[in-house]
Each structure stands twice: as structure tokens, then as C-alpha cells.
């Protein structure tokens with residue numbers, strides 16, 4: 001069985017002093033539920049401080065993730081951060097292709113795939129996000145869109161089965177309080193697993209596929225009990241330590 005993974009995406013929040021108590025609280029919660037892999041993704045500016053909380057005296061095995069990166073290793077890319085720099089800050093994972101990156105910052109399938117390749121080459125575990133917009137869902141294009149997004153980086157993930165993670169985050173469910181039903185999400189997750197199987201059976205059986213979009217303490221259990229939902233990528237609810245702990249507990 002795949003180890004459940006609960007990841008908190010702090011987005012552009014808790015980037016300063018708040019990061020330390022929040023990371024420390026997550027470290028404590030993770031120790032209570034050691035069968036669950038727990039990950040936090042603070043803003044870049046809080047990575048080092050969060051690493052200090054997670055891996056210093058507290059010595060937790062919480063994974064530290066960044067929320068984005070540039071695909072090149074170094075160079076004249078003002079304002080950008082490379083995989084190597086993230087690793088030096090203490091990160092071992094990186095969220096890539098989040099819908100906010102795709103929608104607000106113009107990231108294409110092709111760019112996301114390049115980033116996935118660079119992350120894996122640098123031994124940074126990618127959590128790659130996919131998901132349809134409301135318009136696409138209403139047009140009955142959910143599976144088509146998600147398939148296109150997954151196919152773009154499938155070859156990269158297949159290089160190292162189990163290293164990368166996929167997050168299915170329907171755009172209409174992000175930050176809206178409108179969560180996908182466990183059955184609807186399961187359908188998409190099963191479809192993604194089928195795509196992984198087209199690359200290799202091993203890839204399909206070991207890859208964790210997380211659900212994201214308005215996951216809260218009170219809806220987590222129903223989603224996480226689905227056979228192809230291996231965890232959650234949590235936005236808003238990951239900023240509240242007690243609520244995030246309950247989601248870890250539900251896994």
C-alpha cells in the first residue's frame with residue numbers, strides 16, 4: 001500500500017515570523033501520526049527558518065517543499081530560484097505546475113514538464129499539480145484536460161517511479177469551499193493512475209496521487225478513504241495548525 005501523504009501549501013502566507021511556530025506545530029503533529037508522510041511548503045523566504053524548526057532540535061521527518069522553481073540551474077534569471085538553491089535551503093520537494101502558476105503566471109504544460117525534469121535531475125521530489133477549470137468541467141472536458149496535463153510530464157516521472165507525486169486539484173475547488181465529491185475525485189484519480197500504467201505498472205502502483213481543493217478537517221476522511229486518493233494537498237486549512245493536524249489524523 002502507498003503511504004498517505006498530507007502536504008500543506010502555505011501559498012503567499014506565513015513567510016516570516018509566523019512560519020516558525022507553524023512549522024514546529026506541524027512537526028509535533030507529524031510525530032503523533034508516523035504512518036502519514038507530512039510535508040509543508042512555505043514561501044521561499046521562510047524555507048530556511050522552517051528547516052531549522054523541522055530538522056533542528058525537533059528532528060522531525062516532515063518534508064520541506066518549495067512552491068515553485070526555475071528549470072535552469074543558475075544564470076541571469078532575476079527573481080528566480082533554482083532546484084539546487086532550494087535543496088541548500090533544506091527543501092527536498094517542490095510543488096510544480098500549481099493552477100495558480102498556470103493561470104496567473106502563464107505556465108504551460110511544456111514549461112511544467114521542463115521543471116519536473118530539472119527537479120528530478122537535482123534529486124528534488126516534484127509534487128506536480130493538474131486540474132480542470134470550471135468551464136472545462138462544465139464542457140465535459142475534465143478527463144481530457146487532466147490527461148493532456150499528465151501526458152506532458154509522464155516521461156519525466158517514469159524515469160524514477162515513486163519519486164514524484166501528482167496532485168489533482170480541480171481549479172473550481174481551490175479556495176472556494178466547494179470540494180469535489182469523493183466519488184468524482186476518485187474517478188479522476190483512477191483515470192490518472194491508468195495513464196501512469198500506460199508508462200509502467202510500477203509507476204502506477206507506487207505513485208501517490210493527492211487531492212487538493214478545499215480540503216478541511218471535516219471532509220478529509222471521505223476523500224482519503226477512496227482507493228486512488230493517496231493524500232491531500234491542503235491550502236487554507238494548512239495555515240491553522242490544529243485543523244491541519246486533524247487532516248493528518250484523518251489520513
Ligand code: 13P
Nearest residue numbers: 009174175213214235236
Ligand atoms: P485550498 O485548500 O485553500 O482550497 O487550496 C488548495 C490548493 O491550491 C493547494 O495547493
